[in-house]
Amino acid sequence: MPIVTMTVNGRTASADIDPRTLLVQFLRENLMLTGTHVGCDTSQCGACTVHLDGDAVKSCTVLALQAEGCAVTTIEGLGAPGLLHPMQEAFREHHGLQCGFCTPGMIMAAVDIVHRHGNELSETLIRHELDGNICRCTGYHNIVKAVAEGARAMAPAMGAGGTGSTGLRTAAE
Amino acid sequence: MFAFTYHRPSSVRRAAALVASAEDGKLLAGGQTLLPTLKLRLAAPGDLVDLGAVPDLSGISLAGRTLTIGAMTRHAEVAASPVVRAALPALADLAAVIGDPQVRNRGTLGGSVANNDPSADYPAACLGLGATIITNQRRIEADDFFLGLFETALEPGEIITRIAFPAVKKAAYVKFRHPASRFAMVGVFAAKRTSDIRVAVTGASQNGVFRWQEAEQALRRRFAGKTLDGMSPPADDMVSDIHGSGEYRAHLVGVIARRAVEAAADA
Structure with a gap:
């Protein structure tokens, strides 16, 4: 299986994944960043919105492999408990x-x-x-x-x- | 999704070779149509060739009166481009109403045109402006490019690299969008360049995007919305589904075309 490497909330994340893995799955299931939600899973609802190289995208409609080398920001990377954005x-x-x-x-x-x-x-x-x-x-x-x-x-x-x-x-x- | 082998080539030449040698290869641009299609298992390509790492496929440039846009240029870039806004405002307007903001941050010009969804917006601009689709092999006039539902003149292994649009001032796109899918129920791109008048309609016809020639002929006498009063294309040719009957869509084409021509005439 191919290896994907990206920066998520400022940290390097790398994993050997099935090519079918969606970015949202990678975030939630590999990195345990479950703040990004899956609502409709059909790119309608926007619950899975993250920033990919600074732009808002629906992470249920991006393959994790497409984010190779990119910088991803999730809700967890925006603020912290006690230090909200x-x-x-x-x-x-x-x-x-x-x-x-x-x-x-x-x-x-x-x-x-x-x-x-x-x-x-x-x-x-x-x-x-x-x-x-x-x-x-x-x-x-x-x-x-x-x-x-x-x-x-x-x-x-x-x-x-x-x-x-x-x-x-x-x-x- | 069914399993596939993923490729990430770094040149158009390599991408073309990969997709041509694959038994059932598919090019991946922004993925905003292809990925939902794969998730629904409506397509099962054995190989997915991602164009995301190919350099020089995106960008916007104006030379004389020709606006050239790279195939991997995102809708959001076209919508926000000062160059497009100044040279061909109707195209910036069109890009700004595709999908929603997140979709516009991923979806690409080349992906939309190559897919030729019968309700997509960009095919109407290509046909309505008489654009030239440039591939790794040749140049194809828009009039010869769109062949029907999801069908284009592209050969296997042929990749759109950029599209050249004439910078027409008197042009406008008006869209009556489906509120859930954000696709066009009817979208009309109207343009007037000297004696060349074009009215391209998306979303409505059973055969995908088309030029409404009856309207174009009428508009040659006088390029004004009123000229189209009472006109609509044959209802039998229109899509009839749970969202609207063929008669409804035919009527809508007339209404939206009048608005598009009015906006183009005032531009």
């Missing part, structure tokens, strides 16, 4: 979830939106850009509020000092 903190603050199943994918997608569109996001843009993520609890209202707030909190000026006025701290992605 501003986007995670905003989801907590605004209760941008009900059951929480879609949350890791929502947060990874939200950070990608900020990377592409900056820190001031309109509600319309957020709703449009969350097209690839489905919440079955229909909790979009608070999710949208959380993304807007998280985006503002990710602004460099606020993050640089460690804690901003909202008490948010940065974690290295």
Whole structure:
């Protein structure tokens, strides 16, 4: 079987895998990073969203072998307990979830939106850009509020000092 | 998925040799259609040849009035490219409504065109603009490229390397998308370049993307949405399924085509 090597959350990960192994399987079953969820498994719901070389992708629709040499960031790599990423903190603050199943994918997608569109996001843009993520609890209202707030909190000026006025701290992605 | 042997060549030449020598080889570009297809066991290639490590297959360049885009260029790159936005805004608009953001970060121009899904967006742009599909072997005009459902003029071992689009200002793509699949129920690419008027329709026909020639002829008299009032293609030729009847789709083609022509005329 072929060997795949990639960087996951800053650490080198390598394994001998069946070529059919999906990136999400590799993360969950080889690396035990179970924060990335499998919802629909048909690239509709976005629960499996991770960053591949900085871009949000659906890890249920990428072969692990395609990520050879790439840098992958999962929800575990975004923040840490007690040191949440501003986007995670905003989801907590605004209760941008009900059951929480879609949350890791929502947060990874939200950070990608900020990377592409900056820190001031309109509600319309957020709703449009969350097209690839489905919440079955229909909790979009608070999710949208959380993304807007998280985006503002990710602004460099606020993050640089460690804690901003909202008490948010940065974690290295 | 059924088992396959995975290859990751570092040149087009090697990729072509691998896919040609395999009994049932398949090229893997962005994988946003192929991987779901494999997971559903609707395809069982013995060999998968990944183009992800082949250099020089992606990129966007403008020379004169020709916009050339590499086959492995992601939809998100086309949508966000200032070069495409300035030279051929209709194409940037089209790329921005393919799938969803995550799909656009993986899906590629060449993959979409080679697959020729009857509801895909890019084939409408190729046909609507009269693009040239460039492979490792030859240049193929879009009019000769799309042959039917998932069928193209590509020969075994032939790989799309880039596509050349004429930079047409008076062009627009309007899509009526299926809300779940994000594919086009109907998508119309309308373009006017001097006397060449093209109306390409995706999503609707049983034979895949097509030029709606009756509309093109009418528009030669006057390139305006109103010219198409009351016109629609034959319902018998349209897809009829749980999402909409042939009559519904035929009507939708007329409506969406009028909107596309209006947008193109104003561009």
